[in-house]
Every structure is written in structure tokens, then in C-alpha cells.
Amino acid sequence: xxxxxxxxxxxxxxxxxxxxxxxxxxxxxxxxxxxxxxxxxxxxxxxxxxxxxxxxxxxxxxxxxxxxxxxxxxxxxxxxxxxxxxxxxxxxxxxxxxxxxxxxxxxxxxxxxxxxxxxxxxxxxxxxxxxxxxxxxxxxxxxxxxxxxxxxxxxxxxxxxxxxxxxxxxxxxxxxxxxxx
Numbered sequence: 001x002x003x004x005x006x007x008x009x010x011x012x013x014x015x016x017x018x019x020x021x022x023x024x025x026x027x028x029x030x031x032x033x034x035x036x037x038x039x040x041x042x043x044x045x046x047x048x049x050x051x052x053x054x055x056x057x058x059x060x061x062x063x064x065x066x067x068x069x070x071x072x073x074x075x076x077x078x079x080x081x082x083x084x085x086x087x088x089x090x091x092x093x094x095x096x097x098x099x100x101x102x103x104x105x106x107x108x109x110x111x112x113x114x115x116x117x118x119x120x121x122x123x124x125x126x127x128x129x130x131x132x133x134x135x136x137x138x139x140x141x142x143x144x145x146x147x148x149x150x151x152x153x154x155x156x157x158x159x160x161x162x163x164x165x166x167x168x169x170x171x172x173x174x175x176x177x178x179x180x181x
Contacts, residue, residue: 024117027052028128028159032059034070034090047074053096056111056128058161060090067092080113082106093128104152109141110160112148125154131163135175138164 027046031039034057046052062070067081067090077094078105086091093111095101100116109130116123127148132140141162148154168176 005025025046025050025052025156026054026056026126026157026159028056028058028161030058030130030161031060031090034062035066040070040073044073053099053117054101054115054126055092055094056126056160057094058090058128058130059088060084060092061088062090080106082108082111088133089097089129089130091130105148109144110148112151114152114154123154125152125156127158127160129158129160129162131161133163 027050029046031043033039034043042055046055052165060067061084064081064083067079071079071092071094073075074094076097078097078101079092079094081093082089082091085108089108091106091111093101093106093113094116099118102114104112104114106112109132110127112125112127114123114125129141129145132138141164145158159171165177166170171177
């Protein structure tokens with residue numbers, strides 16, 4: 001059922017006559033907690049060495065105040081942050097100040113933005129997703145994607161952690177997933 005809902009999201013690709021951006025670098029990363037010194041050091045390295053223009057993180061497990069304190073270390077970057085809930089969550093979208101990034105919507109499981117790298121490039125859309133982790137809520141991820149799909153006609157890229165696997169060998173711990181289609 002989940003696969004059939006996902007297939008309805010996909011449509012035939014249209015040939016878009018868009019100028020490619022001069023240089024685009026985007027990273028999606030599930031942090032599984034950002035409060036440890038090693039994680040902070042690793043993320044600083046990612047920003048300074050790899051120089052990604054747009055970064056979406058999931059599961060930072062930081063409060064909004066902790067994330068503000070964390071971002072002080074990264075001069076020249078702007079962010080929007082969805083606070084964590086319970087023992088999981090925390091979704092920052094972080095970008096360099098030079099591309100025009102506008103927040104379209106955000107909630108516990110997504111951050112949706114429009115992006116324009118420079119004045120000469122076309123605008124497009126990026127949605128950072130963190131899928132519902134609970135088995136009983138898996139269809140909510142698909143429903144959210146279907147709802148977001150209809151909110152804009154911009155070319156759309158989705159990234160993040162959908163909390164979904166295709167095969168049981170991808171899973172460590174917990175209950176096995178039914179392999180029935």
C-alpha cells in the first residue's frame with residue numbers, strides 16, 4: 001500500500017528548459033543527535049571543508065535555543081529550525097547567505113523552501129523530509145508528500161530520511177518489516 005501511494009506521487013518527467021546553477025552543493029544528513037562534541041566538530045568540518053550551499057539535517061535532538069547557540073559558530077550561514085519533540089526530531093535547514101532561500105512551510109516532519117542561487121538562475125524547490133518513524137504512521141509520510149506536491153509548480157527536489165526501507169537487510173534491530181507488496 002505504501003509503494004502504491006508513493007507511485008502516485010511520481011509523474012513523467014518534463015523536459016525543463018532551465019539554466020543549471022553555477023555550482024550547487026546540497027547535503028542531507030541524519031545526525032542522530034547533535035549535542036555531542038564529536039558531532040559538532042564533524043559538522044563544522046562539513047561546513048568548512050565541503051562548503052555545501054544548502055544543508056538539511058534531521059534528528060538533531062536540539063531545542064530551538066540550543067540550535068541558535070549552535071549556529072553562532074557558523075558565520076555567513078542562515079537557518080530555519082523545526083524544534084524536536086520527545087526523544088526525536090529537530091530539523092534545521094541551513095544555507096549560505098548568498099542564495100535566496102525562502103521558507104514555504106515547515107512542520108515536525110519537513111522544511112519546504114524555494115531556492116534561487118543567483119539572479120540569473122531559475123527558482124526551484126527543495127523539501128527536507130523526516131518521515132514518520134512509527135510503523136502505524138508510515139502512510140502519513142506519503143500523505144504529507146502528496147499534500148506538499150500540490151502546493152507549488154516549481155521544479156522539486158526531495159531529500160532527507162523517509163524512515164523507510166525496501167529490504168530487511170537494510171535494518172538493524174527492532175522488528176522485521178513485512179516484505180509483502
